[in-house]
Amino acid sequence: MMALPPVIFLMGPTAAGKTDLALELARLLPCDLISVDSAMVYRGMDIGTAKPERAVLEVFPHGLIDIRDPAESYSAAEFCADARALMAQSVEQGRIPLLVGGTMLYYKALLEGLADMPSADPLVRAELEARAAAEGWEALHRELAAVDPESAARIHPNDPQRLTRALEVYRVSGQTMTEHRRRQMQENPDTGTSTGSQLPYTVVQLAIAPAQRQILHERIARRFQAMLEQGFIEEVEALRSRSELHAGLPSIRAVGYRQAWAYLDGELSRDEMIERGIIATRQLAKRQFTWLRSWSDLQWLDSLACDNLSCVLKYLESVSILH
Structure with a gap:
């Protein structure tokens, strides 16, 4: 029986040094870099996402960077489809896909598949966002708690993207996310997700x-x-100059951008913007750590170690990825 072709996931919290290590690996191994970052997908959002510099991208191209306009949304399902296509293309060329980034939901979706939920409805989403702007996200959270208390318990009132999606699923289908997941668990008890989700790597x-x-x-x-x-x-000023962009979009809600937008709106002083931006980034890192602590089959590396590259190469040899 032939061994499955290898794929490398390089995960970690923000500012941990993922990109630097990925570039070191790409210099030595026949790797194709694929970004796993829900903000780097957006064009014109370079500095605040810590996107690799243009000169670096010319030498080491990254898939799934600059593939969306900030006015557009990008879902985990779209990421899975795009990443799977790039991984297959890389493997066909005899190379190793190296996925690097910190959007843990994307990794989880690739590994475990996504629950089969109704497609997004732009009209319903626009209505929910308009109501949130008028009444606040707490009002939408109370509505969710009334129809789907299990989802409401998992979703924080200050998480508008997941909150909007949960209410959208209910309004579009007449069933809650909890009911959809329960049905899928009955149909596919091994994973509770849509079929065909296992990665062939x-x-x-x-x-x-x-x-x-x-x-x-x-x-x-x-x-x-x-x-x-x-x-x-x-x-951020350049983004604000575009009339179709607003603070409710997923792109503008990204960490750092949300605070800078509020500063330019006059809602925060510069010092408050800096403080809140740093705090929000720390909170993001904490959430990323929470995801990673629950991960199985994970090989940890210390950002401050000087031999991470050699450690990774030895580990790849130990698991028969390199010969």
């Missing part, structure tokens, strides 16, 4: 992060300040 799962959380917090603060020096506010 040997997946090597790596995670990189500083061993001490305080070091990551310091990195996050330094990086946010560096982004400001690189012209982050000017980048």
